[in-house]
Amino acid sequence: LPISGDKRVYNTRSRKRSLETDEKEELPKCVNLEKEEVTSKGEENSVPDCAICLQTCVHPARLPCGHVFCFLCVKGVVHSGWRCAMCRAPIPHDYLDSPQLLVAPKLVGGSENKNISQDDVEEEFQWFYEGRHGGWWQFEERTASELESAVISGLAQFDTLICGSIYTLDLSKMIQFKKDRPWQARKLLRELPSKVERRGIAGIK
Secondary structure, eight states: HHHHHHHHHHHHHHHHHHHHHHHHHHHHHHHHHHHHHHHHHHHHSOOOOOTTTTSBOSSSSEESSSSSSEEEHHHHHHHTTOTTTTTOOBBTTTTTGSSSEESSOOOOSSSOOOSSOGGGGGOOOOOEEOOOTEEEEOOOOOHHHHOOOOOOTTOOOEEEEETEEEEETTTTTTTEEEEEEEEEEEEEEEEEEGGGGGETTTTBB
């Protein structure tokens, strides 16, 4: 009898340890789920990388197929075939007129609020390039930063990637052109936004 009693106590303790082990094994699963939720939320708020220029997206644009690239990189792809650079899905021919931007672009410098006087806003010089049909387009922030750094460094000109093509930006003549088409040059301008007829930013109205 004592032996059988010891067995019952042992079996009870074994079941208790087994339940405690199961609870410990289940606990990490709940923690992992919470981590996954935090990660997914963080990814939603982060700016994706562009698979074309291999940099963080500037003015990220989502194609109908779901892939996201820089708006200017999409323009470069469109000019070479109207198909997604990742999955080759077709891009509508009116996409550039109404792109699906993840974040609405804001013109840097000056005030877009008509109720605020320009005298109440401290303006900063911005970079622009000449539009084909008049007016000026403001450079997106990445290229504008390159231009400003070139001025500070005293560079006469430099090359950079725009819309999938190599452009030469000549600061001595204040013009830009495709590396392989120097005869098709457009003027550059560094000016206060309030003094410029701005059409938009980087081709986005």
